Amino acid sequence: REEKESLGVKDDLKLTLNAVKVLEARYLLKDEDGKIIETPRQMFRRVASHIGIIEALYDFMEYKKTGKIPENAEKIGKVSLTQEEVLRRAFNYMKEDGIMEGTFEEFMDFLSTKGTSAHLYINKFEEMMSSLDFVPNSPTLMNAGTKLGQLSACFVLPVGDSIEDIFETLKNTALIHKSGGGTGFSFSRLRPKDDIVGSTKGVASGPVSFMKIFDVTTDVIKQGGKRRGANMGILNYNHPDIMEFVLSKDSENKVLSNFNISVGVTDEFFEKLDNDDYVDLINPRTKKVTKRIKAKELWDAIIDQAWKTADPGLIFLDEINRKNPVKNVGDIESTNPCGEQPLLPYESCNLGSINLSKYVNGKDIDYDRLRETVWLATRFLDDVIDANKFPVEQIKKVTRMTRKIGLGVMGFADLLIKLEVPYNSWEALEIAEKVMSFINEESHKASQHLAEERGVFPAWYGSEWEKEGIKMRNSTTTTIAPTGTISIIAGCSSSIEPIFALAFVRHVLNGQELLEVNPLFEEKTRSLGLYSEELMRKVAETGNLENIEINEEIKKIFVTAHEVDPQWHVLMQATFQRYCDSGVSKTINMKSDATREDIAKAYRMAKDLHCKGITVYRDKSKTVQVLTAGTTE
Ligand code: UDP
Numbered sequence: 001r002e003e004k005e006s007l008g009v010k011d012d013l014k015l016t017l018n019a020v021k022v023l024e025a026r027y028l029l030k031d032e033d034g035k036i037i038e039t040p041r042q043m044f045r046r047v048a049s050h051i052g053i054i055e056a057l058y059d060f061m062e063y064k065k066t067g068k069i070p071e072n073a074e075k076i077g078k079v080s081l082t083q084e085e086v087l088r089r090a091f092n093y094m095k096e097d098g099i100m101e102g103t104f105e106e107f108m109d110f111l112s113t114k115g116t117s118a119h120l121y122i123n124k125f126e127e128m129m130s131s132l133d134f135v136p137n138s139p140t141l142m143n144a145g146t147k148l149g150q151l152s153a154c155f156v157l158p159v160g161d162s163i164e165d166i167f168e169t170l171k172n173t174a175l176i177h178k179s180g181g182g183t184g185f186s187f188s189r190l191r192p193k194d195d196i197v198g199s200t201k202g203v204a205s206g207p208v209s210f211m212k213i214f215d216v217t218t219d220v221i222k223q224g225g226k227r228r229g230a231n232m233g234i235l236n237y238n239h240p241d242i243m244e245f246v247l248s249k250d251s252e253n254k255v256l257s258n259f260n261i262s263v264g265v266t267d268e269f270f271e272k273l274d275n276d277d278y279v280d281l282i283n284p285r286t287k288k289v290t291k292r293i294k295a296k297e298l299w300d301a302i303i304d305q306a307w308k309t310a311d312p313g314l315i316f317l318d319e320i321n322r323k324n325p326v327k328n329v330g331d332i333e334s335t336n337p338c339g340e341q342p343l344l345p346y347e348s349c350n351l352g353s354i355n356l357s358k359y360v361n362g363k364d365i366d367y368d369r370l371r372e373t374v375w376l377a378t379r380f381l382d383d384v385i386d387a388n389k390f391p392v393e394q395i396k397k398v399t400r401m402t403r404k405i406g407l408g409v410m411g412f413a414d415l416l417i418k419l420e421v422p423y424n425s426w427e428a429l430e431i432a433e434k435v436m437s438f439i440n441e442e443s444h445k446a447s448q449h450l451a452e453e454r455g456v457f458p459a460w461y462g463s464e465w466e467k468e469g470i471k472m473r474n475s476t477t478t479t480i481a482p483t484g485t486i487s488i489i490a491g492c493s494s495s496i497e498p499i500f501a502l503a504f505v506r507h508v509l510n511g512q513e514l515l516e517v518n519p520l521f522e523e524k525t526r527s528l529g530l531y532s533e534e535l536m537r538k539v540a541e542t543g544n545l546e547n548i549e550i551n552e553e554i555k556k557i558f559v560t561a562h563e564v565d566p567q568w569h570v571l572m573q574a575t576f577q578r579y580c581d582s583g584v585s586k587t588i589n590m591k592s593d594a595t596r597e598d599i600a601k602a603y604r605m606a607k608d609l610h611c612k613g614i615t616v617y618r619d620k621s622k623t624v625q626v627l628t629a630g631t632t633e
Helices: 002-006 017-027 040-051 054-066 081-096 104-113 118-130 138-143 163-178 206-224 242-246 267-274 295-309 317-322 367-387 393-402 412-418 426-454 464-468 486-490 519-527 533-542 552-557 566-578 596-608
Strands: 134-136 154-158 182-186 231-236 259-265 278-282 289-294 313-316 348-355 405-410 503-507 513-517 588-590 616-618
Touching: 002 017, 017 040, 017 138, 017 486, 040 081, 040 118, 040 138, 040 367, 054 081, 054 104, 054 118, 054 367, 054 426, 081 104, 081 367, 118 134, 118 367, 134 138, 134 367, 134 486, 138 348, 138 486, 154 163, 163 182, 163 206, 206 231, 206 242, 206 259, 231 242, 242 259, 242 295, 267 278, 267 295, 278 295, 289 295, 295 596, 313 317, 313 596, 348 367, 348 393, 348 486, 367 405, 367 426, 405 426, 405 486, 412 426, 412 519, 426 566, 503 533, 513 519, 513 533, 519 533, 519 552, 566 588, 566 596, 588 596, 596 616
Parallel strands: 154 182, 182 231, 231 259, 259 313, 348 405, 588 616
Antiparallel strands: 134 348, 154 348, 278 289, 503 513
16 A cells, blocks of 8 residues: 555555556656656546437437427536546537537537436446456556547558658647557558659668558657557558568567567468468469468478567468458458458547456356456446547548447456466357357347447448348447456556466566565455465466366366467467457467477467467567566566
8 A cells, every 4th residue: 555655656446556556657647847747547537428428318309309308317517528528528529520410509508408317327427447347458547538539549541653642641640659559550552662663763671661651650659658669560461561561570679669560461372371372472463473382491481580579470261251241341450550450541449348257156157247347347348439529520420430449358368367267278269259249149139229229330321230220320349458457556467368477577667676466366366275475485386277186177277378379378368269350369378489480380270160260370480578477587
């Protein structure tokens, strides 16, 4: 408690020390002198009151149409200046979309004379976040109710084959990174290295060289921004520069360090690979074949490089486009940085995750309470689209046309531990299937309900949803995000990943050591009378129980990421993917002695099990590694 207060944070939500540290560093609002001016609860209140107030606009719309005022309406004499700003902006968006009648003044008058039920939603949203049942993606936490006002984590931008287009996208990238969003790009339209440049009669420098400019830009913006901007770079397998692209990253993380890279592959590529056939490399400018290489040669290079550096991953373009619900708007060529969100060019998506560890009741999952949270969270995420301040006009247009939202989960490993089910078991896959299909179905129902209230998303006409006769407010509702930071805030295991380490020693400044133990592991060992500082220090040496003498049941339940066979990792990803509209972010962790064949097997399995993409991470394959199991040096 003292340590928390020494950070200048009054922790009114009983968060973990790590959560308080993260919030203090980048989330809680500060005054001009850098002094923190809100508590964690007030942060959630700020978010709730700048998202939930959107409900008032829909109340007004309904009133204009039918004369009806919602039940429990409360008259609001005055809204805060920042709320007014959100309302005014959203009002204008709705006007532009042709769905809002009347004037803003008339709306404000409606608020004070007729009233709205927005306050009810504001309270519910606040409760849902303060209880850590659901946490929206970082930009929503950081920027709601602030000048920046940008609320989405995921963006995809097109890269055209001209200097003007490239630098236009570079500028937009900078604007997005400044606000805490991440960007994905396909560089496949760029002409290859050494191709001619008409205007100067010079030679082109190719996609990889341009990626480096994006990388440096990210570095520079990072200095002033609230968080590290991240990028996904994609090049299709038949681009003439594909080999250079595959080899472009190194294990020291010195080049393209702000990029994850993935090769865009299609079913045709795998046919060629299976038939030991050649791939025609095609210049996107001339559409002519420049060279032929054996599919196997490319495959081996991809696998070898992924073994060495963890990059490139694969993105399965045909699978993604088969599942694209808005083919009427366009084809998908890229995902966001961590791969969970396939998006159209200029499309953005806001995410949020339900903390599954909170839904265990004895040895059962509390589905009734989970349903309530899914419905409320779906509504919250739909409101975010209207409350959002889009950094670029075109992004606003496309995002509001498809209204994608990404509801996901975190704390899945915690849930399994509480249910005493090992992560690497068929039972765990069954639970994954049951939980995610439930969330997917309920969020679809919630979106259908919103469509009745508010209308379908504008691109619904002509979409796959229309063909099925299902009216939806959002073209997608579910995504499994990595939840890198929000799971720290919520104090749960991240996303659908297994526990990374049960105990580790954190080296803090001035030579001090801090022993950190997974809370569920501590609870369990204490309840069995097994807990001792000595045991925890021993566990911290490797982070796992592999070489610890402890009962077998505990070893199974507290299995960690590196002990889980890669195939279980892929199976888990594929299981969540089956019940997820968008994609699944998952790291297929491997031990440092994993072979190239292990990687090839995982990549192949991901394709066969209809994943949308895959990345592996072999322990110690990068010298700069974010998480290390075991004692840190
Ligand atoms: N992201 C980013 N920079 C970061 C972390 C995340 O741009 O340092 C973006 C990226 O698009 C990623 C998405 O945010 O895919 C979601 O990441 P995560 O769930 O880890 O974010 P959180 O909301 O937990 O901060």
